[in-house]
Amino acid sequence: MSEGVEIRFEGLAATRQSGVRLPWRLSWRPVMPLLLAAPLLLFMLVFYALPVLSMLMRSVNDPSWTLSHYASLTGDTVFLKVFSNTLYTSLTVTAGALLLGYPVALSLVRAPRYAPVILILILLPFWTSVLVRSYAWMVLLGRHGLINEALLAAGMIDQPLRILNTPLATQIAMVHILLPYMVLPIANALRQIDPSLARAASGLGATPWATFRQITLPLSMPGVAAGVLLVFVLALGFYITPAMVGGTREITLSMLIAQQVDQLNWAYAATLSVVLLATALAIIAAFYRLPGVGHTLRTSAR
């Protein structure tokens, strides 16, 4: 019994280490992993991949094989406006999250005494659902919400500001929701910087600002790139938040897709979906070429 096991085992080691291929029938081992993975792979093919692909196919085979749905996008003013609005929203949200996220990441790494408190304040909202957080912003930004009441009470405004149901509301709520995705990779990159580098710089007479600009900031760039990638790509596909707090005038691509599905306009919805997916994939592919981004993403996922 044990001998049989050992032979099988050495066979596996041999295929792994020296690339020697065992004849298929000598070993059942290569089949076993496939059998373990097969139920999930089949499940995902049937209930996820094929459904999504067959829906996307409607963009090229409705009513027969055609690229006309894509060709007409270039002259489609609704699409162009919504698409540029989506990109603009994602850009401003990414910039906002970077601006607010970097100092938080820095203090998370530099102030170990407060780190647990800071981490809890980042994680608590992070663990709360997007729906609940968007609802919270409805409560805060409404005509009689906390922000307006506070500004009125302070005498800074005479009439309630209209923030809810504007693009600004979408941007504020999305920065809030996506901020942890910016903070965690940047903090991860900052943590990996050798502290002796900063000590050496200040020992050689650099001011704290010069040390930050010339040592810390450049070395944290992989984290910044990873955070920017995550926030931008997630922002591109946001649906719940803009639909809840952003009003109906300036809609995002996701909202347009949902509208088209409601009207059973499958070919158009599928074409827009391909555009959204392709944009996200193109951005991911571009960022993955930057040095250190893949590594930072993998390590901060843990």
Added chain:
Amino acid sequence: MTVARVLPATLVGLILMFLALPIVVVMVVSFSSATYLTFPPPAFGLRWYSAYFASDDWLRSTWLSLWVAASVVVLATLLGTLAALGIARLPKALRVLASALILSPLIVPVIVVAIGIYYAFARYGLVGTPAGLILAHTCLAVPFVVTSVNASLAGIDPRLEQAALSLGATPTGTFFQITLPLIRPGVLVGALFAFITSFDELVVALFISGSGAVTLPRRMWDDLLYQIEPTIAAVSTLTIVLTVVLMGCAHLLGKRAAA
């Protein structure tokens, strides 16, 4: 204390307030005694919690969400753990291909996944059924199970399994006595993530829950379209407490597994 030190600290403090404020406000509002949404509340009370517990609709949706999430946990954890075990031992080309399929729901915008599933499930007759929700949510939850189990697997010293096998244990015995105990934290973390993924999921539910399987997030969404009365704040507070407790467990478990 110089300005150079106080200024950044104040700035970070304000940003952290920005992070915490919305959640705190929702929790405070949920204990309001007012019949409409106002902050700060004129007085405190539990009327919105009693409104929630007295409503058949809210309770039915809560049970449905809990039940669907529990089924997703079973299905996603079982399929995901088995697959993670298999994928780790697949040849590289197959491994890359299988991981791409399994992890893709993390990258594909959820609206695209949602309408794709709606498109197909409408034909399978799965729209408006709990079964449809369970199948769809399992696809969204599986990437978390696979990555979490995979991380545990990567941390196992392969010599432990080799030692068991060479000492005469059967492959099955080795799995149950060596591998499974070692990856248990990863499996548990994956299960918790699977639960939350399903329990909080809204976009897919918007399309496929129809009128026959209205989940808790879906009912909150429907209610928000008409009014923002504080019952939703009470429901939100309850779900915040539930998810934060579960995610806190997952966080601590994950930390212990990594240590």
